[in-house]
Amino acid sequence: MSSKPIIFWIVGLLLAGVARAETESDKFVRSVFGTVPEKQTLRLESETQAKIASMLGKRYSKKEVTYWEQNGRRIWVVDAQGKVSSIQTGFVVEQGQIAKSEVLVCKEDHGRQVRSARFLKQFTGLVINEKGQLNRRIDGLSGATISVYAVTGSAKLALYFDSLVAAQTSMDSASNNLASSSSP
């Protein structure tokens, strides 16, 4: 056997590896923004953690979350525990509202139907109030209680995280305005 086919195989496998290296979240970001802007990080301080615990009724294990931003739209990718595996959902948030949502990873048995467009359509336009409650009730899927609960909790988190970044951004721009208005 000549070495040529082997080299082709190796190159092919390497290319396949590179192609696979793009994560589900990157794919989602690309599908929405057309490109993958640099990842940004929101640190979850203890005050934020306490608020999350009161919203979800359980603690959230992460110390920081990443997001992507483009033209005032932010994409949040949130992990939640399902019955047998973790469920990863991506949310596009625009002006405090969910504009689009997609379940990126879900290996649940009966929960898999949370991936359906018909289920996720319910999340479009959702907003969150100060108590961390959604403005609409999400209809469940029979037999998929835990998965529905996980995705709904993730939506709350995405909206809450977004509100934190929005508040920070408006504070920054206010102080910038202040500085520029004081110059002669």
Next chain:
Amino acid sequence: MKRVMKRGIVLLCVLTAFSSFAADATLEERLTALEEKFAKEASAREEILLNRISELEKQVQTLSEQVATVKPAEASGADSESLSTRVSAVEQEVAEMKDTNEKEFKLLEPLKGITIGGYGELHYNELEGSGGAKDKSEVDLHRFVVTVGKEFNEQTRFFSEMEIEHATTEDNKDGDDGYVVVEQAYVDFDLNEEHTARGGVFLVPVGLLNENHEPGRFYGVERNGVENQIIPTTWGEAGAGLHGLLSDTWRYDAYLHTGFDLTSTNYTIRNARQKGGYADSSDPAATAALNWSIPGVTIGGSSQYQQDMSSGDNKDNISAILGELHTDLAWRKWGFRALYAQWELDGNGPEQQGSDRQLGWYLEPSYKFTDKVGVFARYSEWNNLAGDRSKDAGKEQVSAGVNYYPHPQMVLKADYQWQFNEDNKDQDGVNLGMGYEF
């Protein structure tokens, strides 16, 4: 003499006056000097202050110009250089911390992908028997279940459920005993995004409760009679098959598995359940299910074929077929569940007993006041000897009650049951229960 004294006094006065005049002149001089000195110092200070002020003004102007023109992410000059060195130092620190974290994480890798969960139910029944039926007044830790799952990789997962029923495996005073059982222990292997192969001991996809039997997911303290006596929930079998999605809304399940194995001539379905341990595999069974789901609506059904329910040494070949239809609806605060299930058994034994046909159905409307409180009513009928109507074996039960969720994963239940059985042996009364799931 007097004159001399007068002159002396005058002279003295003149001298004094002169001397005082002289003293006044030096004071004035000192004052002027002082005044001059003060004026000089004041002007010097003023000059310094003015210089400082104009310097500050200049600084303020440059700073505001910088603030107005420089974008946050950019920086220039000596300050930005020191900033960027500080930032890169912090970055390095973070990278080092990440490395250490990853190393520590690798040590914990055996635990990666493992999920541990469980559920349990504690029941209290206070029932009054009539027409020959016994009273029932007991507290029972009906189920205590631990689930363990492991995600081996993106395609392969293991899930198991081990259960202790009635708290102990020892006989109680009435001779009833609890038992330990592995309800589920299976491996799922994803063939692609939509289809998954399954092998092991798993719950057969029949009815509304069998695969979703955790206490918070249904109304009523005890599981309904139909999904107990006609569909023997919790019903696990050993086998293999496929499940997955045909589209966004259609789910299918198809399995080959161990079948029923009757050890006596009591042909009731619950009595025939094998649960996968030393299960007789000579006569397998097959189950297929199809469900259509959109948010708030599920309609589905299942069918099972049993090649031979009788045990190996029984000469009477008993094949059986199950048909089952169900729906689970939610509209605003209203809910509605309904189910119909029917067995047809072939063979002489069942026919003679009247157990060649076993069927049941129920209707269950419910209403959720809030996420925490829901009420329900259920009408159910079932008969394990429906092949012979003269046996008066039909059971009829009306239940109504409440589920209260102090936490989404915890439920307190209360219901009242009325029975109208054909043999008039009824048990009426109160059931109380608590359950949890995590």
